[in-house]
Amino acid sequence: MAIEQVPCLSCGSLIQPKNNVRKRKYCSMKCNGVALRKNKTIEQKKQEKKIYDMQYRSEKRDLLKEKKRNYYQKTRHYWLKKLAEKRNTPGYKERHREYLSTYWTAERLALKKDYDRKFRAKKRFGPLWEAHYLTVLLNEEVQKRISKYEIYKQTGRLNKALQRSRNGTVKRGYT
Numbered sequence: 001m002a003i004e005q006v007p008c009l010s011c012g013s014l015i016q017p018k019n020n021v022r023k024r025k026y027c028s029m030k031c032n033g034v035a036l037r038k039n040k041t042i043e044q045k046k047q048e049k050k051i052y053d054m055q056y057r058s059e060k061r062d063l064l065k066e067k068k069r070n071y072y073q074k075t076r077h078y079w080l081k082k083l084a085e086k087r088n089t090p091g092y093k094e095r096h097r098e099y100l101s102t103y104w105t106a107e108r109l110a111l112k113k114d115y116d117r118k119f120r121a122k123k124r125f126g127p128l129w130e131a132h133y134l135t136v137l138l139n140e141e142v143q144k145r146i147s148k149y150e151i152y153k154q155t156g157r158l159n160k161a162l163q164r165s166r167n168g169t170v171k172r173g174y175t
């Protein structure tokens, strides 16, 4: 007795029965695969993977750190040796100096200065670092706008001895 032929759910062609026992839904593995697809765009898949990775990293943070530490400890000597070899090649120092001369642009130097200031303030004053940082900035601004001569003039610290002798508060020399 011949089995009734059913159409493939994916492509619609009639399925050729291979045996009389199993009823199949798809004509081939290919059609099965096509039916299993969820029809997501590449962007969607990327977004999902991104979220999954973020969750994984936050959940397994300690494990990942441990793994990295172990790997570093295992391969440390190799890398240090390799870097030392690189450092000892002829002309390395000159090339490095050349690189640094182009690396430190005015922009980068300004950034580094600011970073160092914050770093020092945090180290010295802890949670109150911002007060110190702002004071330094304020002082800098004041120094830019007014010279030491003007400050001393305003506060009466200029030529103190001369002024006293002129005012007659202090007598100098023979009388």
Ligand SMILES: [Zn+2]
Pocket (backbone or CB within 6 Å): 008, 009, 010, 011, 012, 013, 026, 027, 028, 031
């Ligand atoms: Zn098919």
